[in-house]
Amino acid sequence: MTSAESLDHLLALLLDVDPDFDESIALADELAACGDLSLVPAVEAALEEALAAGEFFARDLIAGVLAGLNGPDALPVLLRASARDLGDDQDSLLAEVVDLFAQYPGAARAAALPLVEEPDARLRAVGVWTLGFASGPQDVELFARTAADESGEVRGATAGALGSHAAGLPKAVDLLIALLADPEPQVRIDALAALGESRQARALQAVRTLAEDPDEGVRRWAVISADRLTPYQ
Known part of the structure; x- marks a missing residue:
């Protein structure tokens, strides 16, 4: 499976009414480490869709993928995402950005x-x-x-x-x-x-x-x- 196909599969999992959380998390981790920068525009678009839908689990996984792929260049997008209140504590999202703060x-x-x-x-x-x-x-x-x-x-x-x-x-x-x-x-x-x-x-x-x-x-x-x-x- 190509990295683009893996991303499509992750997004399909996140749209499922009863998603497989373990598979989703494992796939997101793989994508974050894949190094394929061509995925960045699609990942940013997916993050915006998750925010618009109010889906904080999808937001967090996609944000992790973006942080892994784009490193410090992901910060402007991730910080703006953190300003969108989805009613959760944002612990996972903020952990991603604080880790980037420490490194960069x-x-x-x-x-x-x-x-x-x-x-x-x-x-x-x-x-x-x-x-x-x-x-x-x-x-x-x-x-x-x-x-x-x-x-x-x-x-x-x-x-x-x-x-x-x-x-x-x-x-x-x-x-x-x-x-x-x-x-x-x-x-x-x-x-x-x-x-x-x-x-x-x-x-x-x-x-x-x-x-x-x-x-x-x-x-x-x-x-x-x-x-x-x-x-x-």
């Missing part, structure tokens, strides 16, 4: 930067999240802008991305402290989590102020983060 941080950064400028808030959030894996100190000014984004999802992603710099960059800590006043509880939680991991004791006073927050989740995270920031005697 430069490609991750290159794929992320255009997304940060997108009009769609979900795409901006994905771009900022990606930069959390592939950013440098020079990006703190960009994060200062996304910390003021109109979308809470983008601001929350910014808190997570800033967390990777908070241990070494004072401005990152300052931005996280400012996000503790965000109107959305989840953003405050994201900022608290990042500050707790930073171990920057100067944030302790600001963190403690949220112990009386009206949101229960925020109050719980304020206690967790304050404990992490409290110097032990």
